[in-house]
Amino acid sequence: MKLTRYVLYDILRNKIVLLYAAFLFLITAGLFQLEENSSKAILSLLTIVLTVLPLVSLIFTTIHYYNSYEFIELMLAQPLSRTRVLLSEYFGLVLSLLGAFWLGVGLPVLFYSPDAIGISLLITGSLLTLVFISMALFTSVHARDKAKGIGLALLLWFYFSLIYDGILLMLLFALSDYPMEKLTLLLSALNPIDLARIVIMLKMDVSALMGYTGAIYKNFFGNAYGTIFTLGVLILWAAFPLGLAKRKFLKKDM
Amino acid sequence: MIVIENLYKRFGKLEVLKGINMQFNAGEVVSLIGPNGSGKTTLIKAILGLIKPDKGVITVNGATVNGSPAYRASIGYMPQIGRYPDNMKVGQLLTMIREIRNTSNQDTQLEEEFNMDLLCEKPLGTLSGGTKQKVNAALAFLFNPPVLILDEPTAGLDPLATEILKAKIAQEKKKNKLIIVTSHVLSDLQELTTHVAYMQEGRLIFKKDLPTLQRETGEEKLGLAIAQIMRQQKNTQG
Numbered sequence: 001m002k003l004t005r006y007v008l009y010d011i012l013r014n015k016i017v018l019l020y021a022a023f024l025f026l027i028t029a030g031l032f033q034l035e036e037n038s039s040k041a042i043l044s045l046l047t048i049v050l051t052v053l054p055l056v057s058l059i060f061t062t063i064h065y066y067n068s069y070e071f072i073e074l075m076l077a078q079p080l081s082r083t084r085v086l087l088s089e090y091f092g093l094v095l096s097l098l099g100a101f102w103l104g105v106g107l108p109v110l111f112y113s114p115d116a117i118g119i120s121l122l123i124t125g126s127l128l129t130l131v132f133i134s135m136a137l138f139t140s141v142h143a144r145d146k147a148k149g150i151g152l153a154l155l156l157w158f159y160f161s162l163i164y165d166g167i168l169l170m171l172l173f174a175l176s177d178y179p180m181e182k183l184t185l186l187l188s189a190l191n192p193i194d195l196a197r198i199v200i201m202l203k204m205d206v207s208a209l210m211g212y213t214g215a216i217y218k219n220f221f222g223n224a225y226g227t228i229f230t231l232g233v234l235i236l237w238a239a240f241p242l243g244l245a246k247r248k249f250l251k252k253d254m
Numbered sequence: 255m256i257v258i259e260n261l262y263k264r265f266g267k268l269e270v271l272k273g274i275n276m277q278f279n280a281g282e283v284v285s286l287i288g289p290n291g292s293g294k295t296t297l298i299k300a301i302l303g304l305i306k307p308d309k310g311v312i313t314v315n316g317a318t319v320n321g322s323p324a325y326r327a328s329i330g331y332m333p334q335i336g337r338y339p340d341n342m343k344v345g346q347l348l349t350m351i352r353e354i355r356n357t358s359n360q361d362t363q364l365e366e367e368f369n370m371d372l373l374c375e376k377p378l379g380t381l382s383g384g385t386k387q388k389v390n391a392a393l394a395f396l397f398n399p400p401v402l403i404l405d406e407p408t409a410g411l412d413p414l415a416t417e418i419l420k421a422k423i424a425q426e427k428k429k430n431k432l433i434i435v436t437s438h439v440l441s442d443l444q445e446l447t448t449h450v451a452y453m454q455e456g457r458l459i460f461k462k463d464l465p466t467l468q469r470e471t472g473e474e475k476l477g478l479a480i481a482q483i484m485r486q487q488k489n490t491q492g
Contacts, residue, residue, distance in 0.1 A: 001356065002350070002353045003350075003354070006339075006342070006350050009338040009341075009342070009346070010341050010342055013341035013342075014340075014341055025342075035375035054285065054464065060309060065337075068339060069337075069339065070333075070335075071337070071338055071339050073304060073333070074333070075354075076301050076302070076303070076304055077304065077329070077333070078323075078326060078354050078355065079323050079324050079325070079326040079327040079354075079355070080323055080326075080354060081322075081323045082323075099289070194482040224341065252306075253265070253299075253304070253305035253306060254299065254304040254305060
């Protein structure tokens with residue numbers, strides 16, 4: 001993909017991605033230095049990864065899409081298909097943000113805690129990056145207005161990291177008299193951030209910290225199947241919004 | 255070369271193109287003119303496949319727009335305002351477009367006359383509007399395309415660059431190419447024009463060759479002839 005190379009180059013030249021990588025690196029390395037116990041450090045890191053990663057992926061993708069609008073238009077005036085133009089934008093973003101994640105979090109984790117927990121944190125972090133880039137691309141392709149696009153991206157973040165859990169808790173509380181295992185299973189699959197948390201928790205074997213949904217996953221699937229199931233659903237979460245974005249982009253007026 | 259049949263497009267409530275039928279042939283230099291908001295840029299974007307019409311068909315050299323993107327290889331497009339990634343350098347943009355087009359049939363004359371080699375290391379974000387227009391022009395002519403679509407090409411260009419561009423258009427005209435120019439500044443390109451297409455409120459009012467137009471309006475100069483027609487249009491409406 002020749003185009004991807006140029007998108008990537010453009011992103012790397014604006015130094016935000018490098019700054020993001022440095023920020024992640026400082027935090028990750030700092031946590032491992034401060035905590036004696038590396039699994040405690042991973043837990044703190046998990047909280048940061050689950051909040052910062054989606055937010056940065058969403059906002060960066062949205063802003064980059066709108067800033068590249070005229071460039072995308074120029075590409076579409078060339079003998080290139082729309083799918084190809086959109087995918088090179090997507091892969092440019094994926095490569096740069098994943099690169100930042102692996103530099104910032106990957107390197108220190110592999111150095112301090114190169115075990116199953118560390119690896120699963122890196123895998124779920126990577127998948128979360130893909131998921132939220134897809135989502136942001138979807139909303140950006142839909143909204144013509146930049147302010148609206150950024151607003152939608154922020155709304156998605158609030159929804160998945162705050163509002164959704166609130167609703168879920170309320171629901172579980174209100175219906176606590178009924179058997180809720182399967183419903184909970186389904187509901188947490190509807191939030192990629194929850195899924196990512198569960199993947200790590202299943203690996204950590206800290207049932208006290210696992211929370212209700214984590215415990216249910218463990219009971220229902222056992223460790224191995226639970227992990228495979230959650231990772232599979234996360235991949236769907238990345239593929240589905242991208243597919244929708246592509247469908248809209250093919251029909252869109254530039 | 256380009257055939258447009260019964261083209262309709264609406265943006266929300268606003269009907270921008272209301273049934274355009276038009277044909278462009280090789281060897282023509284068409285001035286596509288009309289007041290602001292008459293649908294010129296929308297029409298051009300429809301030819302390039304950048305907007306999807308609600309109804310109607312466009313074919314370029316027999317290939318239907320909205321199918322394979324390959325037909326765009328025969329079109330050189332100079333947009334009204336070129337905005338590029340701020341961090342990309344001029345040299346990289348040229349290299350990238352060369353890689354995309356991947357053809358040996360290159361025409362670097364404008365690139366040389368606009369001294370693009372001096373700009374190669376400059377990021378596109380730092381260029382002035384006029385310099386970006388030069389980049390646009392160099393890109394449009396770079397692949398020796400049989401169809402050239404120039405949207406307000408002289409807006410923002412300095413007089414010297416305008417003359418270079420005009421000379422280039424005149425030269426391409428001799429090669430039996432189709433050149434479509436939208437412009438509201440008529441005097442700039444009128445000596446090159448062979449046909450005038452006049453649009454108003456989403457309709458094509460007429461497309462005529464220059465001698466016919468001069469005969470009908472009794473005006474020798476294109477600008478005056480157009481002014482005459484605009485006046486008539488106003489009178490029939492009012």
